[in-house]
Amino acid sequence: MTKRIHVSTTVNGDEVDYLCDPRETLLDCLRDHLGVMGVKEGCGTGDCGACSVTLDGRLVCSCLVLGVEAEGKEIGTVEGMADGEVLHPLQRKFIEHAALQCGICTPGILVAAKNLLERNPDPTETELRYWLAGNLCRCTGYDKIIRAVMDAAAEMREAS
């Protein structure tokens, strides 16, 4: 058996650690070693975005990051978006706009959209569509997702 490596990292503000095989991806480690199941595997090749997380604030596909690379980093997932009982505006708008059908792509899209709005609080529809082009949704045709994010962005701008 391959020697396992000890990794200490931070997930949604909590310090955690795990032992991982050097071949395991960050996605594998989050799901199988830490039980962070909101991170989904849709392809394992960085094409679908279902496993989107932030790594030190940068949006990445966690299937393209090795588990050992998370050492000392800060990871953000969908589980860290709500503030206690209070949903992030994106989460609330996704429910209100019926922006999910099966919901498997939703965590990754929420993480990606939040990351965009932190960089650009007022994206155009085209900017948003290109930002989310790495997140596949097979159910909705994207229409309601785009509307939900634009609406959340408007609400967040008004609140700030």
Add this chain to the structure above:
Amino acid sequence: MALDGQKTAYKYIGTTPNRPDGLDKVTGRARYGADISVPGMLHGAVVRSPHAHAKIVKIDATKALAMEGVKAVITRADFPEGLEGEDWDIQENCMAGEKALYDGHAVAAVAATSPLVARDAAKAIEVTYEILPHVTDVDEAMKEGAPVIREGAADFSVPEGLHPNVVRYFDSGRGDLDKGFAEADLIIERSFTTEAAHQGYIEPHACLGQMGADNRGELWVCTQGHWFMRRMSTAVLGIETTNIRVTPSEIGGGFGGKTTVFIEPLSLALSRKAGGKPVKMVMSRNEVLRATGPTASASMDVKMGMTKDGRITAAHGTFRMQGGAFAGAPVDVTTMLAFANYDIEHVHHIGYDVITNRPRQAAYRAPGAPMAAFATESVIDELCRELGLDPIDTRLKNAAKEGTRATFGPKYGPIGFMETLEAAKAHPNYSEPLGPNQGRGVASGYWMNWGGETSASVAISEDGSVTVSVGTPDIGGSRASMALMAAEAFGIPYENVRVNISDTGALGVNEPTHGSRATYASGLATIRAAEECIGKMCKRAADKWGIDPEAVVWEDGCAKPSGPNAGEFPPMTIAEIAGEMGGTGGPISGHYEDSPAGFSGSFGTHVVDVEVDPETGRTTILRYLVVQDAGKAIHPAYVEGQFQGGAAQGIGWALNEEYIYGEDGRLQNPVFLDYRVPVASDLPMIDTVIVEVPNPGHPYGVRGVGETGITPPLPAVANAVRDATGKRICKLPLRPSRVLAAIQGKEV
């Protein structure tokens, strides 16, 4: 349109409340197929054939079994012999017997203590193959001399003299074709092809199976239908159906592709061999694309005649489809629906179901319909162009309506095809001016919908809230629709209804969420079960008041005395009746089961504007309109979602998605980078119009809406590209290279 005995004024139906599972799904808590773990769990992996067609000479698992952590290896020898018909097909597809029949076909499986060990062990299993000649194209597979996939696979319908790869044959029609074509002022005949497309659900197949030496166990799985899952898995294993209890997880998309079994019987067989330890299996995307069920590919010839004023006089279609190495390409549906939009006197369809060295096809949203629509709606577009006719007016002139005898036989009841055409014509998108290199396409489509075996229960809780238990997995918001229908039936707030998707131990047999049936059939059963509860609650109130139960009515969540001899009593709310039910006769619940036959089809008309880059051949969708008859939209936002999702999948099939097989018979693009589904930047907003012509076979008028939406996009996009470029391309997908070649006047 008011129908006898059908409600027309609603309090909850037609509103758009938040879905009950929304919170779980935006916070990452919802548990899908791969999201469960249990103590002592093993992990499975599958060994798959790298060859399109090969004899399996030897499987040597010695090295794998010697590896630390490997607990069990299974091959076809671990499954019973003697299965017949579809059961044999499913078993053979889940685990190859004498031959591997396609690239990706399972030949062995292993269970080990971790996913990595299982994957390494699968690589260590040595399979010796004797490679055989292969064929993956439908037209090639029918030719004399083509490799024979399996002798004796054809059924009684196939005429003599055809290649053994032709396994089913369909021939239907009516009228006098010669007479019909003689009446035409213009006849157009074209040949078309469509490639196989995959459902492309984002969640790969995943399950957790446990079964002991007593052949009893459990299965947790992402599926559209857990009773189908139970029946097929147990049939493959040769055990009794009730031995396995199946619990459906949340499901991350299916579109028809999760109505059959692939890895699930393997997880149960591995579990039994590993001493009853649970075995989790999760497919990779590569496995999903190579070894689950894409749709069939098609090769078609369609000939239609039209008068100068736009009346279709006759139609003839020949449809050849391959659905992989087993019978089952949906060519029966293709022939049935090819001309079903129109009132045509003289019509004839011929269909061939052909086997090839490809994975066994599975249902994909309106299976069989989009291919036919591509051919027939393209020919109608050509006829309209040549005769200088408006495509919507021409369709209106020929449209099927109530009383029309469908081209597949029965007379249509109330249907909304004309209404979709009129709404499309009136929509601003249809008159939007077009610029250079831009074009507009119109097409219509139909899906007949389905009822299917349905069993549902409704139970009153002590506080007067209500639990609805249905057996159709919620794949796109159906729990919200069930809750709305229950709220409407009881006259109680939407929030007071909880909807559960029950496991196979809790209800009678339910067909899957397929055939656009869930909101129709489980909704109907929910309403009927609620009515049974209401009858019981009226009786409890009547007993309390000492009056006849017939003198009690149910209104706005209350039992009320009614009629001349009922007496004066204050209404009893559902909460009051429920609070006392322990002392007034015990729990109150209702149940309903049926294979409801009152389903009715849904027509749709799409209008698309495209711009084609003359330098690259790339097609951009500028505007897209979906108009479709919902019967009655229970939750309009999720109805729109079905319209938009179907359109997006159809656009993908039209423009980019295709199975590409190499000369070696291997799938060349088993990854989302190369199997190119539409992304957010490929699409505009998708405009929708919900037409509501109620279905008299449902208490609230519901038709299914899930499937029709994928049918018109294939021809609509092709018609728009024709309008933009002047080139009629009869092969899908309309990838840039193909469109550019057409623009340059090359053969495509």
